[in-house]
Amino acid sequence: MASSTERRLPVMADVAREAGVSHQTVSRVLNDHPNVRPDTRARVEAAISRLGYRRNLVARALVTKRSRTLGVVSFDTTLYGPASMMYGIEQAARTAGYFVSIVSLKSLDAANVRDAIDYLAEQGVDGVVVIAPQRSAGRALESLPQGLPAVAVEGSHTTGVPEVCIDQVEGARLATRHLLDLGHETVWHVSGPADWMESEGRIEGWRSVLEEAGRPVPEPLAGDWSPRAGYEAGKSLAAMRGVTAVFAANDQMALGVLRALTEKGVRVPEQISIVGFDDIPESEFFSPPLTTVRQDFDVVGRHSIELLLRQIDAGLSAYERLVVPPSLVVRSSTARVR
């Protein structure tokens, strides 16, 4: 019943019959095999378009054992950083002819990440890139499903899995040195949450510059990346004396700090200079426009696919680490101390 609507989609055999060739010849045409006579090719192509045939990639994947799908495991893709990396990854993957299957986690504990990877492996992805900015997530990479190529982004540097990351330490050094160069005696720091690779790298970079310059190193104020955390930190900072320069571990927290200072009547950059991290699109239009550290997330995404494909094609996973340098963007939230 309902024969006309339920008519099944044409398969290779239908095309073969229509074109008067064997199914294998159809397959050859589809896969650009060289040894097909031009007129045969034309006949097959005509049959394909006449029937509206589309090849079934699932069947193909079954026999080739390649799904041409890559998995991506990420933390909260609502955030600018992960979202941008995801974007770069997807673009690069599609350009290389791969599909991208995503899993977006609410929490990056090892069990969750492991589950996500297993889930993708079961689906038959050819490889995974794990955006693993937390130490806990890194642990999940120590026990990958047998032979699954993987790349860690912002990973933990200890798993043996190839990784690509942004040089957090250098970014923080750039920010801190910039403030010192402007004549500030020292720099306060509003950090990201503990356990995050980025937090630790930024703290390290900030601390190292201060120590090298022989400056006092104030206790960092711990945040959680949210503007609200920055706001709270900003209120504390405003109540302290002697604060002239603040380095916030991301732009959203810098915004919160800015807001708190504005509320308390502290002028930026006249009384306090602020530097952020990330260069989100909004930063340029904060009041004042934010000096920040630019991270090229797109490049990170592209590199990670590059590394992954190299593993897939070569069948081996030599450890490799790609570090992307950040850059300082000076705007109006920092000024020479008076």
Next chain:
Amino acid sequence: MASSTERRLPVMADVAREAGVSHQTVSRVLNDHPNVRPDTRARVEAAISRLGYRRNLVARALVTKRSRTLGVVSFDTTLYGPASMMYGIEQAARTAGYFVSIVSLKSLDAANVRDAIDYLAEQGVDGVVVIAPQRSAGRALESLPQGLPAVAVEGSHTTGVPEVCIDQVEGARLATRHLLDLGHETVWHVSGPADWMESEGRIEGWRSVLEEAGRPVPEPLAGDWSPRAGYEAGKSLAAMRGVTAVFAANDQMALGVLRALTEKGVRVPEQISIVGFDDIPESEFFSPPLTTVRQDFDVVGRHSIELLLRQIDAGLSAYERLVVPPSLVVRSSTARVR
């Protein structure tokens, strides 16, 4: 050669042999078929974990003709709105046991969208959700691959494809009425780019409230969602006389407006009130904190999956339209006119 590393992954037959049953019984255990004796089940499960067996979903998809994968086509997932919807979609899909394969487009013209959908269809997705906020994208939905279930998000309302969207008109009405209620004579509008559904809805809502109240309707200033466009519009607005209230079509442009006004020494909200749209996480910490219209992207994502799964399960696609109401969030960028 290299026999130990290249040993192929175990398949169902291996498990069957190990457990002393038929491969079909293994399949039944895996699929929670009720008629399996508990001790048989236990034996099979033991064999599975002993061998580290993982089922091959590709092979399963080939025979069931269901990949349990959903496709999502979206525009620039770097933006807060699309990223949030994507997140909601992915969460909902995974909860329902589906994988999510994404395609993130740089431009939403009909050809691009059609290609993306075809691409996903070839991969064998069970359905697609298309985040199609531009009219041009909507056109691609008029010719879907044969029998492919689809849902449009922020779609064009004319394609017959089930859709879920946020009530843009109502959101704009809320914003405009709020400003009128504060005693403003009329409200200027910085709009999104033409051809976008959201732009048009927001213009319509804004205009309708002004007209109903018998107020003058100023020419909208055309933007492109970016903070920079808002900044340019803000400079124009600052140069005009009689402007006391501005409704920007999104928060980023509102930020730009805010910045321009601040630069020109115009105080917000004392001299000019501003309302945005989206309620991005940063808005609360702008200077001043932004009054805006909240859109629940998460809910939109969840609803779209709901609609899609209903189509897949029922095998039919009765037109259905789900409208999610927005809400006004009053903060400090708006004030009673003096």
Next chain:
DNA sequence: CACGCAATTGTTAGCGTTCACATTCAACTC
């Protein structure tokens, strides 16, 4: 105790591709 019935398990045949291996045919070579 033969019978029917339900629960449990096994057997066989695809799903739509690609791969490995024929086979055919024309064009060279000596």
Next chain:
DNA sequence: GAGTTGAATGTGAACGCTAACAATTGCGTG
């Protein structure tokens, strides 16, 4: 003109799973 080559095509068998049906078992029933 027999033999050799290579291009062009065809044939059959996987790939790893589920669906459909067949077979076996155990149990209650008249």
